[in-house]
Amino acid sequence: MGAAVKSAVLLVAVVLGMLVEVPAGHAAGCAKSTQVYQDPPSWAQKLIDPSRIWLLTKGSGQTVAVIGAGVDGGNPQFGRDQVLPSDDLVSRPGGVPDCDGRGTFAAGIIGAQPSPDTTFVGIAPGVKLLPIRYTAGSGDTSGGNPGQLATAITQAVHAGAGTILVDVPTTVDSPALDDAVGAAIAAGSVIVSPAVGTQGSTFPTALPGVLSVGAADRNGAAVQAEAGDYIDIAAPGADLVSTAAGGYGHVWPVKDSAAAAAYVAATVALLRAYQPKATPAQIVNRLTLTASRAPGGGRDPKLGWGIVDAYTAVTSQLPLTAPGPDAAPAAKAPPTLVPAAAPAQPPLNALVGGLALGGVGLAALAGLITVTIRRGRERRWRVSP
Structure with a gap:
C-alpha cells in the first residue's frame, strides 16, 4: 500500500512538473529570472547616456568577446543572431549556457537591444557578442586556470574580436597569459579587464597594455578592494541593472565591480566603430584623457584617471597621437577637447x-x-x- 501511494504521489509530481513553466535551458541551482525592469533608467545608464552617441555610432560591425563563465543568448533582449555560438573550453554546469549569470549581465550592459517592455538598454546595441567559456563559474571572482584564459584570449583574436572583455579575471599570472595578452594587443584587439581582487592583483588586469577598470558607486566612491598604479579608468559598479540568465527578464540592484568593465568595453566598441584606424594604445589614451577626473585631477589607485565619459571619448576631436596621462610632465597636460560636428540628421x-x-x-x-x-x-x- 505504501508503494502504491508513493507511485501516485510521483505521478502527480510529474504531471504538475509538466504544467510548470521552466525557463529553457534552466538547471537547478542556476540563475533564473522572470522579472522585467520597468523603473526609470538607472543612474549608471543616465551617466553613460548612450542615446546621445547613437546618432554617430551604435558599434555596428564590431565583435565583443565576453570571456568568463558563458552568456545566455536566449534572453529576448538580445537581437537575432547577435550572440554568436559560444566557444567552450570547459563543460557547462547543468548544460546551461550561463549558470551564475555574470556573463549575461555583462553582455546586456554591452549590447542589449532597446525594448518597449523596459527602460534598460545596452550601450552599444549594434555589436556582436562572442561568449568564450574558460571557467565553470562558481560565483567567486578568482577565475580559472591562467593557461585556459590565455587560450580563450587567443581564440577571441582568431574569431575577429576587436574588443575582448575578460569578465572573470584570474588571481594567478603565467607566461602563457602574458604572451597571449601581448599577441592580442599586437593584433589590434583592446583587452578590458576589471579590478576585482580582494587580496592582491588580478590578471590580465595588472598586465601592461590592458585597459584596467575600477568600479565606483553613484557617489563616486570606489567599490572594489583591488588597487594599483595599473588601473586606468573606472565605471559604475553598484546599484546596476542588466539582463538575466535563465529566462526573460532582468536582475537588479547588483553590486559587482566586474560589471564596470562591461561599460568600458561597450565604449571601446563604439570608439572602434567610429575610429576604425585607432590602435589599442590610442583608444586607451583617448578614454583616459576624456575621463571625468576627481578633484585634483590625479590618478587614483582604485579609480584610475576617473569615471568613463563615453560621449566625450567618442565625439571629441582629440588627436590620436596625443600624449597619455603617464607621459613626461612637460607633455602631461591633456590637449583641449573640441566637440565633434553635429550629426548630419x-x-x-x-x-x-x-x-x-x-x-x-x-x-x-x-x-x-x-x-x-x-x-x-x-x-x-x-x-x-
Missing part, C-alpha cells in the same frame, strides 16, 4: 523650429514687398530700363 524639434523660423522670415519678406509695391504705385514709381 538634426533632431526633429530643431528641424521643426528651423522651418517655423523660416516661415516667419518668408512671411515678413512677403509683407515688405507688398508694402513697397503699394507705395510705389501711389507715388508712380517706374523701373528704370
Whole structure:
C-alpha cells in the first residue's frame, strides 16, 4: 500500500512538473529570472547616456568577446543572431549556457537591444557578442586556470574580436597569459579587464597594455578592494541593472565591480566603430584623457584617471597621437577637447523650429514687398530700363 501511494504521489509530481513553466535551458541551482525592469533608467545608464552617441555610432560591425563563465543568448533582449555560438573550453554546469549569470549581465550592459517592455538598454546595441567559456563559474571572482584564459584570449583574436572583455579575471599570472595578452594587443584587439581582487592583483588586469577598470558607486566612491598604479579608468559598479540568465527578464540592484568593465568595453566598441584606424594604445589614451577626473585631477589607485565619459571619448576631436596621462610632465597636460560636428540628421524639434523660423522670415519678406509695391504705385514709381 505504501508503494502504491508513493507511485501516485510521483505521478502527480510529474504531471504538475509538466504544467510548470521552466525557463529553457534552466538547471537547478542556476540563475533564473522572470522579472522585467520597468523603473526609470538607472543612474549608471543616465551617466553613460548612450542615446546621445547613437546618432554617430551604435558599434555596428564590431565583435565583443565576453570571456568568463558563458552568456545566455536566449534572453529576448538580445537581437537575432547577435550572440554568436559560444566557444567552450570547459563543460557547462547543468548544460546551461550561463549558470551564475555574470556573463549575461555583462553582455546586456554591452549590447542589449532597446525594448518597449523596459527602460534598460545596452550601450552599444549594434555589436556582436562572442561568449568564450574558460571557467565553470562558481560565483567567486578568482577565475580559472591562467593557461585556459590565455587560450580563450587567443581564440577571441582568431574569431575577429576587436574588443575582448575578460569578465572573470584570474588571481594567478603565467607566461602563457602574458604572451597571449601581448599577441592580442599586437593584433589590434583592446583587452578590458576589471579590478576585482580582494587580496592582491588580478590578471590580465595588472598586465601592461590592458585597459584596467575600477568600479565606483553613484557617489563616486570606489567599490572594489583591488588597487594599483595599473588601473586606468573606472565605471559604475553598484546599484546596476542588466539582463538575466535563465529566462526573460532582468536582475537588479547588483553590486559587482566586474560589471564596470562591461561599460568600458561597450565604449571601446563604439570608439572602434567610429575610429576604425585607432590602435589599442590610442583608444586607451583617448578614454583616459576624456575621463571625468576627481578633484585634483590625479590618478587614483582604485579609480584610475576617473569615471568613463563615453560621449566625450567618442565625439571629441582629440588627436590620436596625443600624449597619455603617464607621459613626461612637460607633455602631461591633456590637449583641449573640441566637440565633434553635429550629426548630419538634426533632431526633429530643431528641424521643426528651423522651418517655423523660416516661415516667419518668408512671411515678413512677403509683407515688405507688398508694402513697397503699394507705395510705389501711389507715388508712380517706374523701373528704370
